[in-house]
Amino acid sequence: MxxxxxxxxxxxxxxxxxxxxxxxxxxxxxxxxxxxxxxxxxxxxxxxxxxxxxxxxxxxxxxxxxxxxxxxxxxxxxxxxxxxxxxxxxxxxxxxxxxxxxxxxxxxxxxxxxxxxxxxxxxxxxxxxxxxxxxxxxxxxxxxxxxxxxxxxxxxxxxxxxxxxxxxxxxxxxxxxxxxxxxxxxxxxxxxxxxxxxxxxxxxxxxxxxxxxxxxxxxxxxxxxxxxxxxHEEYVATLMELEDNKPTADFDIDEIVGRPPNLSGYLEELIAEEFVTRQRALEIQAQMIEEYDEGLILSESLLKRLEYLSMEDLINEDKMAEGFDSSEFDMKCPYCEFPITLIDKTCEVCGLRLDNDELLEYAIFDELTKDIVENIEEMRRNGLSDEEILEITKVFGDDLSSGYSNGEELKKMLEEIVENELNK
Ligand SMILES: [Zn+2]
Ligand SMILES: [Zn+2]
Ligand SMILES: [Zn+2]
Structure with a gap:
């Protein structure tokens, strides 16, 4: 054509x-x-x-x-x-x-x-x-x-x-x-x-x-x-690596909320459309400037945070009406309580920055411990002595202690768990 x-x-x-x-x-x-x-x-x-x-x-x-x-x-x-x-x-x-x-x-x-x-x-x-x-x-x-x-x-x-x-x-x-x-x-x-x-x-x-x-x-x-x-381990690691490659927004706090006493174009528009009152807009501005200064919001999620805060009352009313119960989630955002996953850098609902490093370390530790414990019988059948199994555990433990902030602690815990299991 x-x-x-x-x-x-x-x-x-x-x-x-x-x-x-x-x-x-x-x-x-x-x-x-x-x-x-x-x-x-x-x-x-x-x-x-x-x-x-x-x-x-x-x-x-x-x-x-x-x-x-x-x-x-x-x-x-x-x-x-x-x-x-x-x-x-x-x-x-x-x-x-x-x-x-x-x-x-x-x-x-x-x-x-x-x-x-x-x-x-x-x-x-x-x-x-x-x-x-x-x-x-x-x-x-x-x-x-x-x-x-x-x-x-x-x-x-x-x-x-x-x-x-x-x-x-x-x-x-x-x-x-x-x-x-x-x-x-x-x-x-x-x-x-x-x-x-x-x-x-x-x-x-x-x-x-x-x-x-x-x-x-x-x-x-x-x-x-x-x-x-x-x-599972490779799955999580790959996901995190791919996540890092994703392009992200780079917003400027002044542009998103404005520099006091002025409000940004975004906030003025929300007032004009009667989404928020001027008073509420000023509160949102003050809250976001403080959160941003404290590193609680990444620049990439400033706009999402603004959108969430401008609708926060409505969202909370909805939660009440629907009987929202966050206790059924394994992991939830400390601010809005909606579910999150280990790999989320920010909450997808309210835009708050999440610090999952410790949780992630623990998940990897947990996985590794299970892997070793579950394979003890097989290692024994293959002729390994308990001492050799402990040696292998130590090698894995060394990886942990070098890679993570509380690795030394995790290494000790791992060795103790395997030792207990061997002595059963
Ligand atoms: Zn099904
Ligand atoms: Zn579901
Ligand atoms: Zn949240």
Missing amino acids: SNNNYVQRENFIAEVYHNENDDELLNTTEILKDKYDYICKSINDEGYTLENPECNLFKELLYDDMVVGFVTYDYTKGVGDFSLNEIYVLPEYRGNKYFISELEYMMLSGSTVSIYEPTHRIIEILMENNLARNIVDNLVVSSISLDINQDKSECTVSNHEWKDDIIHSCNLYDLNISACILPENISDKDTNIIHYSRCLADDNKHYSADSIRENIDNDYFENIKNSIIEN
């Missing part, structure tokens, strides 16, 4: 559409039919399936001044979170890094971006760009969260239901069956509950996902579970 027919933006600025009403999503297919019939035609011609044709936000992708594709998002849980649920670029304009540029743009603007039901091809692009890595067998670790929800996913246990029907995120992907992998209670020896994303048309077309899935059984998922457990 001649690109004379393409929609053009003379100012080189992409149009963005978003829904005004939270309950009413935009219909992506209708937007395409109304405004971009050539994109519609291209999608049909190549037999591409829009798996999630509804969104909160639709954004054009431009080549010079021409619209050559689009990306859509669904706002998921919490504040400032964007779940990318579709991206399409006309075939002749691919190879211009639209997808990666879009992710980088979102991250540099301080938003947390995740991908809803990624295709296998999307995972390959993440891997090529150091945002995901193949750790073992077919398992890939992704530093961009991958989202799935119950309605549209499969589970190793039939009729098993999640307690809540919010969207769930994971960081694991199986290249063989082309699925996001979300294990539940992985340390439970008696059950093996793994949620995994449904078969997508694109994966079927390019990776024969359907026929591969026909041949998998419980043993297959048992292997995945074992593989996750055995490679």
